[in-house]
Amino acid sequence: MSNLINPPRILILATTASMIEQFNMHNIMILKSLGVKVHVGTNFEEPGNITQKKSSEFRQKLEKMDVTCHQVDFLRGVGNHKQNKKALVEVISVIKENKISGIHAHSPLGGIIGRRAAHKTNTKIIYTTHGFQFFKHGRIRDWLLFFPVELFYSKWTDAIITINKQDYDCAKHMFAKRQYYIPGVGTDILDSLSTSDESKESLRKEVRAKLGIADDEYLIISVGELNNNKNHETVIKAISKLNNPKIKYVIAGIGKKRKQLTSLIQQLGLSSQIKLLGYQDDLNGLYYAADLNAFISKREGLGLGGLDGVARGVYIIGTMNTGMADYIVNNDIGILIDDPVNVQEVSDAINISMHRKHNKKSLEFLKKFDYSFVDKTMQDIYRKEFLGQ
Structure with missing residues (x-):
C-alpha cells in the first residue's frame, strides 16, 4: 500500500540521450508498469548518435509519458576530471532534490559517476554494462586501464547486469552483491x-x-x-x-x-x-x-x-x-x-x-533475444532490486 501512496523513484542514467532512446524505453515502461516514478538523467544537448532534433522530440515524448527528465552534462568516452566532477555534482543534486530511491546506470562513464553518486548518497544502484572495455584476448592496455576501474566500482554496486556471456563470467569475479545475465537489451x-x-x-x-x-x-x-x-x-x-x-x-x-x-x-x-x-x-x-x-x-x-x-x-x-x-x-x-x-x-x-x-x-x-523474454527478466530484476519482491 505504501508504494501506491509514495512510489519508489528510480533514476535511469546514461551519458547520452541516444542510449536511453535506443536501449531503455522498454525499461522505462516496465518500471512504470510496476508503479514506479521514473526519472531520466542524461545529456540531451549532446545526444550521441541521434540528431539534436530527434533528442528534443525524444525528451518531449518522455515528458508526455510523465517521465521527469534531467539534463546532465556528461562527456562521451572517459570525459575529463573537471567535466566529470560537474556531472557528479549534477547527479547528486538530482538524487537529493527528487528523493531518488534507486538508480539504473548505463555506459562506462555513466556507471562510474552513477556509482560514485550512489555511494555518496547511500542510494541503491544497479549497473548494466553494454560491454566491458576489456575482454578475453583483448589488448593488455585495456585490461590495465579499465579492469581495475570496473573492479573498484563493483564494490559500490548492488547488482551488475551483463548482456553477453563473456562479460557475465567476468562479472562473477567482481565485488557486486549480485550478477545477472540477460541476452541483450531486447529486440523484435x-x-x-x-x-x-x-x-x-x-x-x-x-x-x-x-x-x-x-x-x-x-x-x-x-x-x-x-x-x-x-x-x-x-x-x-x-x-x-x-x-x-x-x-x-x-x-x-x-x-x-x-x-x-x-x-x-x-x-x-x-x-x-x-x-x-x-x-x-x-x-x-x-x-x-x-x-x-x-x-x-x-x-x-x-x-x-x-x-x-x-x-x-x-x-x-x-x-x-x-x-x-x-x-x-x-x-x-x-x-x-x-x-x-x-x-x-x-x-x-x-x-x-x-x-x-x-x-x-x-x-x-x-x-531468447526477443523483448518478450528480456522484458520478463528485467521485470524480475527490478522487482527484486528496487521493490524487494
Missing part, C-alpha cells in the same frame, strides 16, 4: 522471424530501387555511429581491395567521422559504390535489401545492429571476442573475424560471404 525477434517471404521480397525490391541497387549487385550494409569503434573504414578499404564494381555498400548512421570517411571513399575512387545514408529511423527495409551485414566493431557488448540483421535473414561478418559470439554461433549465420582492422581478413570474409546464404532453420535459438 519474433516479429522478424514471422515476417513472410513475400513481404521481405517486396520491401527488398522497393528499398533497392530507392538506393539504385541492381538485382545483380551485391549490397553490404553497416548500421552504427560513424566513430572509431564501429570501424567502417576497414570495410571501405576491404571493398577497395576486392576491386569488384558489383559490390555496393551503404552505412546508416551519423557521427564525427563522416568527413573522414567521405574523404577516404573519394580517395579510393569508390563514390559510385559507397553511400553514407545518415540517420535512419526505419532499418527494416535496409536489412531486407542487403546481402551482407558488415558489423566489425572493435568492441561490442552484443551488437544490436548485428543481431537485428541476423534476425532478418542477413548473413553477417562480426568480430570474435565480442558479444556477437552469442548469436553468430556457426557459419550458417555468419563469419567471426579475429582482427577487425585487418583489411585482408575482412576482404577475405566478404569474398567468402558472397557465396553463402542464411540457413533459416538455424535461427530458432534467437527467440
Whole structure:
C-alpha cells in the first residue's frame, strides 16, 4: 500500500540521450508498469548518435509519458576530471532534490559517476554494462586501464547486469552483491522471424530501387555511429581491395567521422559504390535489401545492429571476442573475424560471404533475444532490486 501512496523513484542514467532512446524505453515502461516514478538523467544537448532534433522530440515524448527528465552534462568516452566532477555534482543534486530511491546506470562513464553518486548518497544502484572495455584476448592496455576501474566500482554496486556471456563470467569475479545475465537489451525477434517471404521480397525490391541497387549487385550494409569503434573504414578499404564494381555498400548512421570517411571513399575512387545514408529511423527495409551485414566493431557488448540483421535473414561478418559470439554461433549465420582492422581478413570474409546464404532453420535459438523474454527478466530484476519482491 505504501508504494501506491509514495512510489519508489528510480533514476535511469546514461551519458547520452541516444542510449536511453535506443536501449531503455522498454525499461522505462516496465518500471512504470510496476508503479514506479521514473526519472531520466542524461545529456540531451549532446545526444550521441541521434540528431539534436530527434533528442528534443525524444525528451518531449518522455515528458508526455510523465517521465521527469534531467539534463546532465556528461562527456562521451572517459570525459575529463573537471567535466566529470560537474556531472557528479549534477547527479547528486538530482538524487537529493527528487528523493531518488534507486538508480539504473548505463555506459562506462555513466556507471562510474552513477556509482560514485550512489555511494555518496547511500542510494541503491544497479549497473548494466553494454560491454566491458576489456575482454578475453583483448589488448593488455585495456585490461590495465579499465579492469581495475570496473573492479573498484563493483564494490559500490548492488547488482551488475551483463548482456553477453563473456562479460557475465567476468562479472562473477567482481565485488557486486549480485550478477545477472540477460541476452541483450531486447529486440523484435519474433516479429522478424514471422515476417513472410513475400513481404521481405517486396520491401527488398522497393528499398533497392530507392538506393539504385541492381538485382545483380551485391549490397553490404553497416548500421552504427560513424566513430572509431564501429570501424567502417576497414570495410571501405576491404571493398577497395576486392576491386569488384558489383559490390555496393551503404552505412546508416551519423557521427564525427563522416568527413573522414567521405574523404577516404573519394580517395579510393569508390563514390559510385559507397553511400553514407545518415540517420535512419526505419532499418527494416535496409536489412531486407542487403546481402551482407558488415558489423566489425572493435568492441561490442552484443551488437544490436548485428543481431537485428541476423534476425532478418542477413548473413553477417562480426568480430570474435565480442558479444556477437552469442548469436553468430556457426557459419550458417555468419563469419567471426579475429582482427577487425585487418583489411585482408575482412576482404577475405566478404569474398567468402558472397557465396553463402542464411540457413533459416538455424535461427530458432534467437527467440531468447526477443523483448518478450528480456522484458520478463528485467521485470524480475527490478522487482527484486528496487521493490524487494
